[in-house]
Amino acid sequence: MHSSNQIIKFTDDTTVVGLISKNDESAYREEVQQLSAWCKANSLSLNVDKTKEMVVDFRRAQSHHSPLFIDGSPVEIVKSTKFLGVHSAENLTWSLNTTSVSKKAQQRLYFLQSLRKTHLPPPSLTMFYRGTIESVLSSCITAWFGNCTVSDRKTLQRIVRTAEKIIGVSLPSIMDMYTTRCIHKANSIVDDPTHPSHTLFTLLPSGKSQTPNSTMAKTTELSKDTRNKIVDLHQAGKTESSIGKQLGVKKSTVGAIIRKWKTYKTTDNLPRSGAPRKISPCGVKMITRTVSKNPRTTRGDLVNDLQRAGTKVTKATISNTLRRQGLKSCSARRVPLLKPVHVRARLKFAREHLDDPEEDWENVIWSDETKIELFGKNSTCHVWRRKNAELHPKNTIPTVKHGGGNIMLWGCFSAKGPGRLIRVKERMNGVPV
Structure with missing residues (x-):
């Protein structure tokens, strides 16, 4: 076999990898023909219809690649292929493989959700997750995850977060899976002198093998008693x-x-500086004061305000900062529009009947009308508010009972039960009957 070629065998699949230099494909094509001849000599048949060829070429001036022929039949040239469960593309990116892995894992989240509805305990749900979902996410992860894009990694991590919400426990992140399996793989290579990559692990000055544990593994912090x-x-x-x-x-x-x-003169942990906040304390007060005055202020408006003040941040930073201040972006509640005269009238009614006995209310019929709009305003408005402040006037959208393209319904109920629902075709007003 030529030194530029390599043959990878796995059960009934055989892969020929050839390095083509200076546009000389002769060694590569000869290797394929020798493989075909060997199969014939050993009464084995090559399925040309299932045989694929993928060309990886990053040269600026790419030349035309003539297809291979086996027994007179051309071999199909593809842009991607699947080998041992991993999708490889001609541009050597892993987006296609990540898409396939995430799709397969998301399908299994449905079964995890179904098991949770049966009130299965978290340990059993975790066992199901590790066997059916984590096994998919971590399949051959040591080969492809290291070169994944940030977007692909976030896609996979979202699946882990969804599983955490379903189970209700913390699970290893996709990065933790990758690190753990890399360490395990490296340790197995170090312990196996026959492995082709065993010689890549050099010795430390002490003469011991430099395993990943010495450089990658996390250490446990000593207790205060031990330090003392x-x-x-x-x-x-x-x-x-x-x-x-x-x-x-x-x-x-x-x-x-x-x-x-x-x-x-202490063994306690000293304050760790960490990364400084992008927004200064004065900037935090400014944006908090802004959304307190006008909860409908958008993140883009706050980004522009800070940029004019000399601080450049992203919308995500704005969200995180306001969340630390107890403010969360929520949809504004729709409530009936109450004018000051309405508020005074309702308060007066409540005070007049505050001490009425319960028996009197059994003789009262409560009625109201509602409008079902055919073409109403269904848009939502997001506001920044604190917990339990959804009904504050600043955090609501007033609604009125008029508009075209609608039907009006009237109904009532009392202590003895609901009354009839009647469609009102005439115009309603406040004149008592």
């Missing part, structure tokens, strides 16, 4: 090595804790 013991043993004259052996802590960690204690 390290300081006590240091003050008692113990060396860093002996302290580490006694407490089972790395020497470098012991030294870091001792240096911290000498500098700050």
